[in-house]
Amino acid sequence: MLVLSRKPKESVVINGNVTVSILRVDNDNVRIGIEAPKEVNVMRYEIYEEIRKNNQMAADSSVAKMKAKLLVNH
Amino acid sequence: MLTIEHKQQEAESRTAEAPELKPGLPLHFTSGLLGFEANKDFELISDEELSPYQWLKGIDADQSFLVIPPSFAVEKYSVELADDDVVMLDLNNQTDAVVLCIATYHPNESVTINLKGPIVYNQKTLRGRQIVPMNAADLTLAHPMGN
Numbered sequence: 001m002l003v004l005s006r007k008p009k010e011s012v013v014i015n016g017n018v019t020v021s022i023l024r025v026d027n028d029n030v031r032i033g034i035e036a037p038k039e040v041n042v043m044r045y046e047i048y049e050e051i052r053k054n055n056q057m058a059a060d061s062s063v064a065k066m067k068a069k070l071l072v073n074h
Numbered sequence: 075m076l077t078i079e080h081k082q083q084e085a086e087s088r089t090a091e092a093p094e095l096k097p098g099l100p101l102h103f104t105s106g107l108l109g110f111e112a113n114k115d116f117e118l119i120s121d122e123e124l125s126p127y128q129w130l131k132g133i134d135a136d137q138s139f140l141v142i143p144p145s146f147a148v149e150k151y152s153v154e155l156a157d158d159d160v161v162m163l164d165l166n167n168q169t170d171a172v173v174l175c176i177a178t179y180h181p182n183e184s185v186t187i188n189l190k191g192p193i194v195y196n197q198k199t200l201r202g203r204q205i206v207p208m209n210a211a212d213l214t215l216a217h218p219m220g221n
């Protein structure tokens with residue numbers, strides 16, 4: 001993992017088109033701003049993880065597999 | 075020659091007996107689904123056996139999801155789309171948007187649906203996207219479905 005130190009109002013640029021700025025630091029709370037092209041999905045990690053896990057579970061669920069196989073066979 | 079004809083007839087009769095599958099609706103997900111970003115093309119298949127559920131079937135990958143319109147699960151459900159999502163879906167009219175929720179079939183045979191990360195597609199452009207609505211904090215990941 002790349003680790004950088006930044007002060008409030010400073011930024012990092014990712015891939016030339018995503019900018020992450022440190023807006024404010026209050027104790028253990030860091031406020032960041034993200035500028036990215038519309039097609040870049042930006043979301044809180046916890047939300048991404050819970051939906052990703054749910055998607056994985058849904059795709060794996062047995063009836064889904066069975067029916068998918070049935071559809072492929074037709 | 076005869077053998078080939080025979081095989082063809084056999085194949086034809088077999089096709090006729092098989093349950094008829096309506097052609098699916100091709101949906102393109104520019105960003106894939108969360109966790110499945112590489113799979114962008116799906117087919118939405120209506121299967122009478124499973125109605126009101128439908129199949130969202132991956133075209134390039136062996137990944138299928140059971141989906142259902144949320145109206146079958148909850149009386150009131152509203153999804154607040156961020157501006158970027160509206161642009162990505164090319165939604166000029168709210169009426170072009172179709173909302174579906176992914177269902178999970180659990181080992182104990184219960185079914186839950188995901189209201190927190192719904193799928194929205196534009197029925198004019200057939201572009202789809204899994205959305206994290208702006209009101210996601212108020213929505214549940216596993217809404218239990220009645221039998």
